[in-house]
Amino acid sequence: MPAATVEKLEDRSGGMCEAGCGRPATNIHHRRFLGRGGRHNLANLLALCGSGNHTGCHGKAHQGNPPDGWAISRHERRHESEVPFVDLGGRSWWLDDEGGKHVRPAVTGRS
Numbered sequence: 001m002p003a004a005t006v007e008k009l010e011d012r013s014g015g016m017c018e019a020g021c022g023r024p025a026t027n028i029h030h031r032r033f034l035g036r037g038g039r040h041n042l043a044n045l046l047a048l049c050g051s052g053n054h055t056g057c058h059g060k061a062h063q064g065n066p067p068d069g070w071a072i073s074r075h076e077r078r079h080e081s082e083v084p085f086v087d088l089g090g091r092s093w094w095l096d097d098e099g100g101k102h103v104r105p106a107v108t109g110r111s
């Protein structure tokens with residue numbers, strides 16, 4: 001993975017797990033797994049806690065039923081920047097390939 005990408009991810013996360021668990025980030029997770037054609041673009045990456053992909057939030061991302069946007073389905077055709085990531089606090093985030101991360105406003109009404 002390019003060092004510049006790792007650096008931008010560290011800037012975005014502030015070194016903390018982006019799932020919002022409060023632990024330091026120790027892993028880089030690919031939301032679209034590499035085995036599903038995922039790449040090292042920032043919208044596809046999350047800084048998560050855990051040891052390998054077995055424990056912590058990285059482990060959670062690789063287990064059966066992770067929260068929305070943690071593990072992108074092989075059937076999902078949208079770019080990762082169009083698939084929001086929902087953290088442990090229930091907030092939805094849009095990630096982009098430039099290192100941006102924006103809260104998705106809560107839906108307040110029906111239309």
Ligand SMILES: [Zn+2]
Nearest residue numbers: 017021049057
């Ligand atoms: Zn975590």
